Amino acid sequence: MDNDGNFIVTWISRGQDGSNDGVYAQRYNALREPQGGEFLVTVTTTGSQDFPSVAIGDNGDFIIAWEGQGGVNGYTAAFARRFNADGTPQGSEFQVNTTDTLTTSITFVGVDVDIAANGNFVICWTNGDGGGISGIFARVYNSTGVAQTADLAINTTTAENQWNPKVALNSVGDFVIAWQSYLQDGTAGSIQARRYNAAGTPQSGEFLVNTYTAAH
Numbered sequence: 001m002d003n004d005g006n007f008i009v010t011w012i013s014r015g016q017d018g019s020n021d022g023v024y025a026q027r028y029n030a031l032r033e034p035q036g037g038e039f040l041v042t043v044t045t046t047g048s049q050d051f052p053s054v055a056i057g058d059n060g061d062f063i064i065a066w067e068g069q070g071g072v073n074g075y076t077a078a079f080a081r082r083f084n085a086d087g088t089p090q091g092s093e094f095q096v097n098t099t100d101t102l103t104t105s106i107t108f109v110g111v112d113v114d115i116a117a118n119g120n121f122v123i124c125w126t127n128g129d130g131g132g133i134s135g136i137f138a139r140v141y142n143s144t145g146v147a148q149t150a151d152l153a154i155n156t157t158t159a160e161n162q163w164n165p166k167v168a169l170n171s172v173g174d175f176v177i178a179w180q181s182y183l184q185d186g187t188a189g190s191i192q193a194r195r196y197n198a199a200g201t202p203q204s205g206e207f208l209v210n211t212y213t214a215a216h
Contacts, residue, residue, distance in 0.1 A: 012051075019046055044093065046069065059085060062082075096123050125165065137153055137154060155192065185210070185213040191208070
């Protein structure tokens with residue numbers, strides 16, 4: 001939702017784009033009135049596009065990120081597309097991750113995006129770490145969609161799988177990423193997090209969020 005109460009809803013629709021899952025969105029004003037019709041977010045429609053996440057800036061411009069087929073080496077990858085407040089695309093979709101070490105047995109589990117007041121944004125996702133294990137990665141962008149960092153490896157514990165990341169930015173672009181981690185607190189699932197400044201420099205190590213660790 002932007003400062004005026006306008007908001008965007010995004011979802012997956014099966015078969016609507018002529019293939020499997022496709023990503024769609026609908027704009028609304030503060031009175032919950034649809035602004036135009038629902039629209040296809042992606043350019044690529046072959047295969048499945050899943051797990052969409054939307055972030056809207058103070059001026060109403062928005063970004064939608066998702067996981068989709070057709071990435072490096074043909075594997076699943078993280079993609080995003082930027083839009084003006086009126087729903088006009090600001091360019092085509094683009095692949096977020098530049099390092100793709102996924103095997104065919106690992107898929108992305110979660111892509112997330114958030115935007116700062118100045119329009120800079122961060123996208124985080126799950127990717128393979130090269131050893132058959134999944135890890136959390138992120139990338140910082142400026143307000144024009146130009147990447148300001150390479151792929152950032154977020155988790156430092158890599159013995160087991162990490163997945164389902166979420167990112168939140170403050171007004172100046174500092175951010176926190178939280179995710180689920182397997183066996184790190186001695187159970188099948190724990191919540192870990194890590195803080196960064198707007199440039200993507202870590203401001204902490206990863207830390208355990210949950211205090212109850214008797215079950216997952």
